[in-house]
Amino acid sequence: MTAPHTLLTVDAHDRASVRRRDEAWLEQQWADPATRVLVVAGAQVRPRGGRIDWVRPDETPDGLRVLLGERDDRAWFALVTDRPDPDEPGWAGLRDLLPLLAGDAPESRADAPLLFHALGIAEWLAVTRFCPRDGTPLEPRAAGHELTCPRCGRTQFPRTDAAVIMLVTHGEPGADDELCLLGRQRVWPRGRFSTLAGFY
Ligand SMILES: [Zn+2]
Numbered sequence: 001m002t003a004p005h006t007l008l009t010v011d012a013h014d015r016a017s018v019r020r021r022d023e024a025w026l027e028q029q030w031a032d033p034a035t036r037v038l039v040v041a042g043a044q045v046r047p048r049g050g051r052i053d054w055v056r057p058d059e060t061p062d063g064l065r066v067l068l069g070e071r072d073d074r075a076w077f078a079l080v081t082d083r084p085d086p087d088e089p090g091w092a093g094l095r096d097l098l099p100l101l102a103g104d105a106p107e108s109r110a111d112a113p114l115l116f117h118a119l120g121i122a123e124w125l126a127v128t129r130f131c132p133r134d135g136t137p138l139e140p141r142a143a144g145h146e147l148t149c150p151r152c153g154r155t156q157f158p159r160t161d162a163a164v165i166m167l168v169t170h171g172e173p174g175a176d177d178e179l180c181l182l183g184r185q186r187v188w189p190r191g192r193f194s195t196l197a198g199f200y
Contacts, residue, residue: 012113013071020067020143029075030057030065036076038114039063042083043123044091045115047100052111064125066144068117078118080125080144094119121145124158132156165197 036054063081131149138147147156168181182193
């Protein structure tokens, strides 16, 4: 089992931010069958066979193309669409996807930085719809990493939310009888516990 905090630093992709405005390069990558795409509906994805389901560009529905970056000599995108139909089974959010990433298979761990990047941008896009200055609907730019107001030109950037996470322990560190405090929310599935954490 890999600790979740290490998932983000193992095999991270090159975010290729200089490519985000290069429309010709973006089109070229999208036309390349080696490119891999993750379909994100709202901020949920649909795993297949217990794995994150990367597909070719020609297998995706219509939506916003978000460049995640480059890794292993290929480009990686998210294709962001509206929230899934609640009657459509199999869609899962970040918390439910963590068990897929925490296995020992190298390919599972390699998915984590790309998945977190995709879900972070998708969640931001889902909740950031209107210019805070004049209420005009925002338009995506920079391969999904900026939202610009067509009326006043003000640009919105992805947000970073400060959070804390801690492990409360009792007893001699590393001793066999050392204890730690875990919590759970009533709405969580049976058997899920977490260290204490929250936004601040
Ligand atoms: Zn505006």
